[in-house]
Amino acid sequence: MQHILDDDVINVQASCPTDPERDFTEAELADCYRLAWQLLVSGVSMPSTRKLVLSIAMRGSATPQQAVEFKHMRARFKKMRFACANYSELHEYPESLHSITRLMGRFQDAFKNGRKLRALWSGVKLWGRLRTSYFADLHEELVKAQFSTLGSFQRYIATENQHLAEGAPEEVLLTARQFHELRKIVSRRIALNDTRRALTPSPEFDTLSLFLATVNGLMGKVNDDLVLEKMRSKIDYENQTFKLPEEIASRIRALVLSQRS
Known part of the structure; x- marks a missing residue:
């Protein structure tokens, strides 16, 4: 539970691990x-x-x-x-x-x-x-849910990584809805890592968690502003576009690159 409460704490010094993660069983x-x-x-x-x-x-x-x-x-x-x-x-x-x-x-x-x-x-x-x-x-x-096989899990992660890559190139423009969907992928990745490190703690998982929490926290600030603007009818949430802040986009690109290592 403490991992969950810390999943949006920003630490701009946190870096993305470069070593590939151990495969799940x-x-x-x-x-x-x-x-x-x-x-x-x-x-x-x-x-x-x-x-x-x-x-x-x-x-x-x-x-x-x-x-x-x-x-x-x-x-x-x-x-x-x-x-x-x-x-x-x-x-x-x-x-x-x-x-x-x-x-x-x-x-x-x-x-x-x-x-x-x-x-x-x-x-x-x-x-x-x-x-x-x-x-x-x-x-x-x-x-009654059926647990994932390794093959299914690997295809799922590859698809999620592809969505992240498509959402964070330089100068990308996103709608608020697209930004929200991008953040949900980051949130799912945080949950994935935090659950794993609760079961098998390791310094590598801790490092990744700090990095992901920073990405999530930065995105959360933007999301809060977008939600407020939507409530005030000041933006078209579905169609109006804005530039993804580079401090977020660069970190997402680093995450995708690390997953391909």
């Missing part, structure tokens, strides 16, 4: 999935979570303590969603899990930015989505 992929599952089911109480969501929604804002509690709870759902993408044979999110996590993000954006009506609407929807029966169905779907 199929047993490690399964263990990583199980660890994300354990984090979710051991740390989320549906009655307490629903009470927290409803309290924030009714007021349209969160106290500092509530904001932290919600952030930690949402992190567990996000970790499980990333695990489904990284370690399941289908390499995709179950729609029920994705819809909850996406709604959590919208709810958090709303109450963080003082959008009380939006917070009320998304919060009530989330409160309903977190009912016990819905979570029980999700529980069953996650338990």
Whole structure:
């Protein structure tokens, strides 16, 4: 959990490792999935979570303590969603899990930015989505997931790397939506590395984590600004383009290059 809380801490001195990572085994992929599952089911109480969501929604804002509690709870759902993408044979999110996590993000954006009506609407929807029966169905779907084979995992990582490479050449222009999708790949890569280093700690994994957290933190600042501008109707989120900051693009290029070593 501490790895998750540190996944957007910026350290501009952090460098991308140049040594190739040790290949996963199929047993490690399964263990990583199980660890994300354990984090979710051991740390989320549906009655307490629903009470927290409803309290924030009714007021349209969160106290500092509530904001932290919600952030930690949402992190567990996000970790499980990333695990489904990284370690399941289908390499995709179950729609029920994705819809909850996406709604959590919208709810958090709303109450963080003082959008009380939006917070009320998304919060009530989330409160309903977190009912016990819905979570029980999700529980069953996650338990039945088939773990990834090595071949499937390697193809998935290669595809993710290709998307990163296409999103970060010099002078690239991205829409806010494309930027968001690029950041999600970085987030999935952070989850991949942090879960692995929780199971098999190593200095190499720690170094990569510091680097990825810096990329994620830099992208997070840009994303927060884009979300706020979208809420204020000041940008066309789907079509208006902007230049990817070089401090982000250069680091993504370094990451892709290291994966090809």
